[in-house]
Amino acid sequence: MISTSEAVFKKEIIGLGEISIRPIELKNDINTLYSWVKKPYAKYWGMLEQSKEEAFKAYQELEENPHHHTYIGMLNDEPIFLMERYKASEDVIAKHYNALENDYGMHILVAPAEKKISQFTWHVFSTIMEYFFSLSFVNRVVVEPDMNNEKIHVLNKKAGFIYDKNITLEDKIASLAFCTREDFLKVSNVRIE
Secondary structure (H helix, E strand, O other): OOOOOOOOEEEEEOOOEEEEEEEOOHHHHHHHHHHHHOOHHHHHHOOOOOOHHHHHHHHHHHHHOOOEEEEEEEEOOEEEEEEEEEEHHHOHHHHHOOOOOOEEEEEEEEOOOOOOOOOHHHHHHHHHHHHHHHOOOOOEEEEOOEOOOHHHHHHHHHOOOEEEEEEEEOOEEEEEEEEEHHHHHHHHOOOOO
16 A cells, blocks of 8 residues: 555664554555454454444544544554544543643554564554654643453553543443653653654
8 A cells, every 4th residue: 555644753663663653544544444443352443333434434524623633553664553643622531521731632453463573562552652742732641441441451551641530431431541741751761852
């Protein structure tokens, strides 16, 4: 798949290669995206029952929202994850806590592994966090994963997220958690410029 979008963030990881993040190109990316969201492990993404057309329409609506942005993550020019960034104060999540102007939420879906790579998901997750905190307008990252999604809770805590409370959203009981730039830097050993 040839992409015309420029990467908004890149990071070289020794022994793995370059992880880059680029804006989604829905018409070109829908087949890849749809193949990921239909896998049983992606049940928390909530699209297992959707047709490709329904998934396309859902992402088209997201892309039309000026407070929501969707990205494809690449490893050495191969798509490896889907990531969404949204302004928390302009999202339904703001009804559940005192949202600050510079709070941004994220959703991440990593592609199914073709082969086992040590620390792969952590490399993806920490690169996404570095991207968020490279943006001057982001002070805090907000997440609201399904309370039963143990794998993402492990990654969130490893990245410095502090869990606040469980909240009831339309489609799940979610665990609300926050991570400031300082929280992430304490645990990640990276420098963000």
